[in-house]
Amino acid sequence: MTSYQKTLWILVLFAGAALLAGCDASLAPIDKEAGLYSVHGYLTLNDGPHFVRVKNLNVPVGSDSARALNATATLTNLVTGQAETLTDSIVAFEGTPTHNFRIDQAIQPATTYRLRIEQPDGDATRATATTPRDARVDVSPPPSDTIECLEGITLRFRNIRGESRVQVSGGLYRNGNLHWTREDLRIPAGDSVLAQHGYAAWRLVQKVLPEYEWSRIDRKENYCTLLDRNIMIVAYTHYGPDWPADSVLGDPTQSTVKNGLGVFAGIRRDTMKRVLRLDD
Structure with missing residues (x-):
């Protein structure tokens, strides 16, 4: 990745940075009516890998239990049916351990993907993202x-x-x-x-x-x-056709993530x- 691509990557994420930080700051503890997990990630038409950041909404930030996420993350291409179980890694974000799930499959244009974060009891947070056309x-x-x-x-x-x-x-x-x-x-x-x-x-x-x-x-x-x-x-x-409305970016409780909060969408950048x- 060239220095200019790195700069663009930072630029692209800047619009969501306030939301990401804002959500993290309000995650402990949140009423269970908000759902199970917060999800933040972008599927791009550029080379991967991609990462989705997941946080248990019902675990206080900074607690020891925040370091263990007893859930399975799956990404499914709804056109081809290809499903990938994502690998978890823990990364410190502003001093707080966060779970970053890695996506390795090639992301296709004009395609809808479903993300599912499922607990052992079957309860799950769900989100979909549609990538833009390969214009x-x-x-x-x-x-x-x-x-x-x-x-x-x-x-x-x-x-x-x-x-x-x-x-x-x-x-x-x-x-x-x-x-x-x-x-x-x-x-x-x-x-x-x-x-x-x-x-x-x-x-x-x-x-x-x-x-x-x-x-x-x-x-x-x-x-x-x-x-x-x-x-x-x-x-x-x-931005993909289902990029969140300004109301969602300004108020995470308006998120389209099912049984959770956050932003999951598709983009292309250059x-x-x-x-x-x-x-x-």
């Missing part, structure tokens, strides 16, 4: 081109058919850090052009840097001289970078 994304200019500060990157998504949301992000390096700007874009039916104007490098400079820095430069084509590196990154995340011409 083709045409990007211009081509990767070999060096682009000017005024020039933008255009993304054309094909084979999406208005099924879900796409988040597009632009990144630039300044003061040793990679700064991102993000916006959610709803894809209408048919082919759609994104980022035709908003992802010109000079516009990203305006969004990610303080105004006092770029306002002293009188020509927009010179804004990129403020950057540490002559690299512009555009990243996107294509990054592309272009070399910028920084000549003043």
Whole structure:
């Protein structure tokens, strides 16, 4: 995995980080009406493995019993019927032991998967996730081109058919850090052009840097001289059709997980970078 892919992975998970941490902070003890387990995980169309974090909702955080999860996790492809029993591992998350179940099977596009966390008595938490279509994304200019500060990157998504949301992000390096700007874009039916104007490098400079820095430069084509590196990154995340509504992300008790809480959904993500011409 390249450094840019790692950066995107962090970006993709950022939207769910507050939810994950928030749920963990409220897990002990929770009324049993909330269900058996909390589930947090994403199935991606990128290379695996994937992990699903599971927490017993009726065990206090930090207790010794939190280190033992007497349950079996199974992931089933509802199209092919392929079922996989997931392997558990314990990882410390913010100092608290958490159970991370590993998924090894190849995740397919436009496919629904069922996750089942079952206790020995047969009682279970259930969740489903549908992955997005394997949309083709045409990007211009081509990767070999060096682009000017005024020039933008255009993304054309094909084979999406208005099924879900796409988040597009632009990144630039300044003061040793990679700064991102993000916006959610709803894809209408048919082919759609994104980022035709908003992802010109000079516009990203305006969004990610303080105004006092770029306002002293009188020509927009010179804004990129403020950057540490002559690299512009555009990243996107294509969410599956059952990505949780904002109400669910803001209020975990509205979760669609059956007999439990959390988020389980499908996504696709990718990054592309272009070399910028920084000549003043």
